[in-house]
Amino acid sequence: MLTLTINGKAVTTQSEADTPLLWVLRDELGLCGTKYGCGIAQCGACTVHIDGKPIRSCVTPVSSLQGKAVETVEGLSERNGGQLTAVQQAWIDLDVVQCGYCQSGQIMAATALLSENPAPSDADIDAAMAGNICRCGTYPRIRAAIKAAGEKLRSEANA
Amino acid sequence: MSKGHNGLNRREFLQASGLCLLFAAEYSIAKGMGPAAGKPILFNSFVRIDPDNTVTLLANHSEFGNGAYTVMTMMIAEEMDLDPHQIRLEEAPTRPEYYSPLFREYLTAGSVTTASTWIPLRTAGAKARAMLVEAAAREWSTSPDALTTADGHVSNPQSGQRLSYGALLDRIHRDQITPPEQVALKDASQFRVLGKPTARHEGHSKVNGTAVYGIDIKIADMLYGSIARPPVLGGTVKSYNADDALAVPGVVKVKTIGAGVVVLAKNFWAATKGRKALSIEWDDGPNAGLSSEGFFAQYREMADTPGMLAEDIGDALGTLAQSDNVIEATYEMPFLAHATMEPLNCTARVWDDRCEIWSGTQYQSNDQEVISRFLGIPQQNVVIHRPLMGGSFGRRSSKAADFTVEAVEAARGEDVPVQIIWSREEDIRSGYYRPLFVHKLRGSVAADGMPEAWHQTVVGQSIMQNTKHDPNYMVRGMDIYSLDGCLQEPFGVFPYGTSYQIPNHRIETHNPPKVGPVPQEWRSVGHTHTGIAYECFLDELAHAGGLDPLDMRIRLSANHARMNTVLKTLREKTKWDEPLPDGYAWGMASRIYSVSPIAQAVKVRVNSDGTFHVERVVAVVDCGFAVNPLGVTGQIEGGISLGLCAAAYGNVDLVAGRVSQSNFHDYSVLRLPQMPAVDVHIINSNEPPTGVGEQATAPIAPAVANALFRATGKRVRRFPLVSQGFKLV
Numbered sequence: 062m063l064t065l066t067i068n069g070k071a072v073t074t075q076s077e078a079d080t081p082l083l084w085v086l087r088d089e090l091g092l093c094g095t096k097y098g099c100g101i102a103q104c105g106a107c108t109v110h111i112d113g114k115p116i117r118s119c120v121t122p123v124s125s126l127q128g129k130a131v132e133t134v135e136g137l138s139e140r141n142g143g144q145l146t147a148v149q150q151a152w153i154d155l156d157v158v159q160c161g162y163c164q165s166g167q168i169m170a171a172t173a174l175l176s177e178n179p180a181p182s183d184a185d186i187d188a189a190m191a192g193n194i195c196r197c198g199t200y201p202r203i204r205a206a207i208k209a210a211g212e213k214l215r216s217e218a219n220a
Numbered sequence: 221m222s223k224g225h226n227g228l229n230r231r232e233f234l235q236a237s238g239l240c241l242l243f244a245a246e247y248s249i250a251k252g253m254g255p256a257a258g259k260p261i262l263f264n265s266f267v268r269i270d271p272d273n274t275v276t277l278l279a280n281h282s283e284f285g286n287g288a289y290t291v292m293t294m295m296i297a298e299e300m301d302l303d304p305h306q307i308r309l310e311e312a313p314t315r316p317e318y319y320s321p322l323f324r325e326y327l328t329a330g331s332v333t334t335a336s337t338w339i340p341l342r343t344a345g346a347k348a349r350a351m352l353v354e355a356a357a358r359e360w361s362t363s364p365d366a367l368t369t370a371d372g373h374v375s376n377p378q379s380g381q382r383l384s385y386g387a388l389l390d391r392i393h394r395d396q397i398t399p400p401e402q403v404a405l406k407d408a409s410q411f412r413v414l415g416k417p418t419a420r421h422e423g424h425s426k427v428n429g430t431a432v433y434g435i436d437i438k439i440a441d442m443l444y445g446s447i448a449r450p451p452v453l454g455g456t457v458k459s460y461n462a463d464d465a466l467a468v469p470g471v472v473k474v475k476t477i478g479a480g481v482v483v484l485a486k487n488f489w490a491a492t493k494g495r496k497a498l499s500i501e502w503d504d505g506p507n508a509g510l511s512s513e514g515f516f517a518q519y520r521e522m523a524d525t526p527g528m529l530a531e532d533i534g535d536a537l538g539t540l541a542q543s544d545n546v547i548e549a550t551y552e553m554p555f556l557a558h559a560t561m562e563p564l565n566c567t568a569r570v571w572d573d574r575c576e577i578w579s580g581t582q583y584q585s586n587d588q589e590v591i592s593r594f595l596g597i598p599q600q601n602v603v604i605h606r607p608l609m610g611g612s613f614g615r616r617s618s619k620a621a622d623f624t625v626e627a628v629e630a631a632r633g634e635d636v637p638v639q640i641i642w643s644r645e646e647d648i649r650s651g652y653y654r655p656l657f658v659h660k661l662r663g664s665v666a667a668d669g670m671p672e673a674w675h676q677t678v679v680g681q682s683i684m685q686n687t688k689h690d691p692n693y694m695v696r697g698m699d700i701y702s703l704d705g706c707l708q709e710p711f712g713v714f715p716y717g718t719s720y721q722i723p724n725h726r727i728e729t730h731n732p733p734k735v736g737p738v739p740q741e742w743r744s745v746g747h748t749h750t751g752i753a754y755e756c757f758l759d760e761l762a763h764a765g766g767l768d769p770l771d772m773r774i775r776l777s778a779n780h781a782r783m784n785t786v787l788k789t790l791r792e793k794t795k796w797d798e799p800l801p802d803g804y805a806w807g808m809a810s811r812i813y814s815v816s817p818i819a820q821a822v823k824v825r826v827n828s829d830g831t832f833h834v835e836r837v838v839a840v841v842d843c844g845f846a847v848n849p850l851g852v853t854g855q856i857e858g859g860i861s862l863g864l865c866a867a868a869y870g871n872v873d874l875v876a877g878r879v880s881q882s883n884f885h886d887y888s889v890l891r892l893p894q895m896p897a898v899d900v901h902i903i904n905s906n907e908p909p910t911g912v913g914e915q916a917t918a919p920i921a922p923a924v925a926n927a928l929f930r931a932t933g934k935r936v937r938r939f940p941l942v943s944q945g946f947k948l949v
Contacts, residue, residue, distance in 0.1 A: 094429020
């Protein structure tokens with residue numbers, strides 16, 4: 062039994078120590094926005110933030126997270142006063158999603174990128190997003206939405 | 221639309237763990253069983269209105285990224301004067317009145333959702349609106365013609381009176397107002413919604429993590445199942461030892477089912493660990509000797525022998541016999557997995573005489589049929605819930621209902637629901653693939669350089685042969701899907717040909733025995749291989765004839781106005797003749813799938829080490845009236861991505877009956893840096909809407925191969941490109 066913080070709340074988990082965070086989130090805590098795609102950190106569908114950094118929850122044993130702060134896609138708008146974040150809103154505005162299954166991971170990866178670098182170049186976007194697979198091919202819109210969200214975040218920061 | 225709802229006059233409350241949709245009470249007006257005051261009314265099979273003015277569409281097509289939910293709500297919204305995002309969407313039950321009018325089954329496939337619902341759904345909306353207007357006219361003692369509708373309300377502009385749709389339900393009930401027999405649909409000039417870029421209906425839920433896919437279904441006391449499957453396709457369990465598996469905390473039970481050995485556990489991680497701890501002796505069965513290379517060798521031999529004759533225009537054999545410059549080529553395309561982002565899964569609860577499943581499936585009526593046969597219960601006792609799907613690309617239209625019926629088998633005998641989730645490894649190795657194909661081509665050009673004779677022999681396992689679709693999709697023993705995109709004339713139920721006219725044109729085909737992997741539809745189906753063979757060989761003839769490949773296709777399609785316009789537009793929108801530095805080239809291809817013509821030009825950059833990048837794709841499509849241009853563009857971008865991925869890397873390699881690849885590290889897929897910039901041009905021909913979901917997948921592969929040839933002089937005839945030294949970066 063260990064305690065970690067998920068989306069700002071202290072959570073105690075009963076899961077076996079070797080259980081990947083992904084399955085603790087999904088099967089024990091009912092936070093199903095984080096998706097299973099490959100189980101070997103190859104597709105990015107399970108991306109969440111640990112202390113603000115993007116990690117693949119499918120290969121992260123929960124025992125390694127004692128005392129750590131986890132944020133999932135469900136936590137983004139909670140932290141933003143119940144509103145969609147700039148990244149999520151850009152995803153809506155540019156109609157990015159198709160099947161949508163990978164998009165929680167894409168949004169978590171993009172959010173982490175923009176928090177480090179609010180004005181990413183195409184090469185920066187390539188580097189940050191190459192680990193997140195989308196089989197529907199929403200890549201052009203993901204790229205455009207990251208730029209749009211970055212612009213909005215920059216203008217808010219300057220306001 | 222007023223007909224066919226007689227089966228709906230019963231209540232159905234189905235709920236699981238608060239996550240699934242609640243089917244509210246449904247009523248049949250026509251049978252005089254109208255609702256009491258304050259109750260919702262089902263206006264026809266598709267539209268229900270509640271007293272609080274909630275308008276619900278009972279959607280009979282599935283959503284897997286295709287945009288079905290968006291276009292269907294747009295059609296109802298247009299005729300009922302609503303905002304499409306005001307409409308609630310609910311899965312229509314799996315009953316014959318909801319079957320696709322085209323397929324006569326509950327099936328979402330073939331890029332026909334928009335085309336086949338275009339009239340029925342608009343009619344349903346218009347009839348519901350007519351009933352509401354009639355009710356308001358009676359309420360206010362005026363003529364229906366004096367009234368207008370907007371934003372979910374009926375208004376009388378002269379008197380200023382206004383009532384919500386929901387407030388008119390009592391009047392409809394009291395007066396027994398029934399739908400009109402005939403109703404006029406809006407003219408395109410009146411459209412406020414149709415034809416306008418419209419954001420995805422369920423988009424919000426897909427950015428905040430609340431969208432419910434099959435894998436997200438949670439039901440109290442549910443067990444999770446993971447299946448150890450035979451390493452050789454078609455193998456069976458000889459014996460197993462489950463001691464170590466049962467020692468894994470959380471594992472509840474281990475048993476054999478048709479698919480293999482299933483481990484049931486309290487959570488999926490425990491089920492997975494239990495599966496890995498199993499010790500199983502397998503009987504490899506008859507497929508242990510099968511290999512991709514063996515299939516290629518066998519099919520190459522078959523391609524050299526006369527096949528069944530599908531089309532014989534002019535005298536191709538005679539013309540080729542007299543030509544002193546016959547071009548010959550053999551094209552080879554491997555097995556392809558679908559690799560949907562959401563791994564296959566299904567949740568099932570089985571009782572003695574009934575069964576409920578929660579399944580991301582394209583093909584509800586077939587699942588129902590297969591499960592009812594498996595359990596020996598009536599078809600109507602199989603209730604299918606339809607969560608969202610994390611991609612499909614054809615995989616979830618399984619005729620064997622493989623991933624649904626195995627969950628039913630796993631749940632049978634359990635007193636709780638069972639959810640089977642496939643690992644990615646099981647998914648890549650599932651054995652349901654785009655079949656492996658070999659095309660042999662011979663051709664010649666006339667003095668003016670134009671193609672004069674064409675002889676193509678198509679060899680690969682038929683998808684439809686010996687299935688229940690055999691009568692509709694097999695023509696004189698030939699599968700129309702195997703040949704789709706090769707024939708100049710319409711064939712079977714496909715009302716279109718290539719759009720090209722080559723004076724001597726002969727197409728033959730062989731159906732090799734259906735052994736090994738199950739041939740499965742894969743986005744754009746036959747075009748995934750016929751597109752490559754046909755469009756690359758056409759380029760070979762253009763080269764032999766000294767013609768520009770785009771100009772040659774413009775001439776070949778002179779008698780097909782829509783394709784001709786598409787190709788001329790492509791030339792306009794592409795800097796086709798721009799001088800390019802070494803290593804750069806444009807290539808192109810065009811196709812007709814499910815009526816819609818599409819053409820693509822690509823600009824590639826080939827580096828000295830053989831790696832290449834697709835810098836830009838220009839796509840021109842004529843899908844008739846573009847119902848949602850935003851969705852059309854998305855489908856084109858997506859089709860290009862999936863088709864480029866398959867051409868560049870796609871390969872399931874069978875060796876000794878086993879699949880070599882297992883996950884995204886060795887079944888490579890397209891990632892963001894490899895995605896080209898895409899410009900989409902929609903030609904709004906004002907024809908009725910036709911498909912756009914699969915069209916873009918087909919031209920991209922030959923367009924890229926043709927560009928690589930023009931850049932390097934090297935012609936790829938075996939796919940994927942990476943196997944021939946061209947690695948997409």
